[in-house]
Amino acid sequence: MEIFISANLLWVLFVILISALIFFGVIFNYHWNHYGINESERKVAKVIYYFVSALILFAIVFFIGLYEFENVI
C-alpha cells in the first residue's frame, strides 16, 4: 500500500501550529501579566516558551522544505 502526502498539507499543518502558538502565547501572556508574582519569573517564562517553540517550528519548516524539495526532484 502506497501513501502520498502532499507538501501543501504539511504547510497547512504548519499554519495550524503557528495559530496554536499565537493562541497559547496570548493565553500565557495574559496569565503572566495578570497573575505572575515576580517580574523576573515572567521574563524567564516568556523567553523559555518562545525560544523553545521557535526552535521546534524552525525545525518543522526545515523538514517540510526538505520533504517538498525532494518530492519536486
Place this chain on the structure above:
Amino acid sequence: MSFNLDKDENVVYEARRNWFYVWARSVTVFFSILVPIVLFAIFKSVDFIKIEGNSDALFMILILVWFFVAWNIIFIFWTNHFLDILVITNKHLIDIEQKGIFSREVSVIQLSKIQDITTDVNGFIPTIMSFGDLSIQSAGSHTRFVIKDLDNPDFVRSKIKQAISGEVPVDKQ
C-alpha cells in the same frame, strides 16, 4: 499582585507548592515523545506500508509536531504550578490555585477565624523532600480548607501561628 490587600495589611510570607509532582508529570509527557519514534522505527521495518517521497523527513515532521504539543502541555503544567501560591498576611491567609488554563480559585481566610491548623506529610518522597498538606479549620465552617503539596508545611504552619499572634515582623512588598 492578583489580589488587593487592605490599607494596613502586609505580606508576611509566601509559600509555594513543591515542584516534585510537576516534574513527574512533565517527565511522563516528555517520555511520551518516544511513542512516535518507536512508531517510526516500526514503519521503517515493515514493508506493507510505503510512503512516497522522503519518509524520513515526513516522520521527523510528525515527531516535531508531537514535540510541539508535548512542549505546550508541559508549559501549561509549569505555568499552573508557578501561579499557585499561598500568601500569609498579617490579617488573612490567601490561597491562589491555578487549576487549569481557564480555571483559577482564590480562597481567603481571616487569621482571626482560624481555629485549627494541621499538617500532613505522608509517604516516602514527601518525607524526604519535606512537602505535604496543610489543612485549616476556620470558625463557622464545616469543611476544612486544604492546601496540597506545600513545601515545608510545618514551617508554614509556624508562620501562620506567628502571624495570628502578631509576633512576625512584616515584610512590605
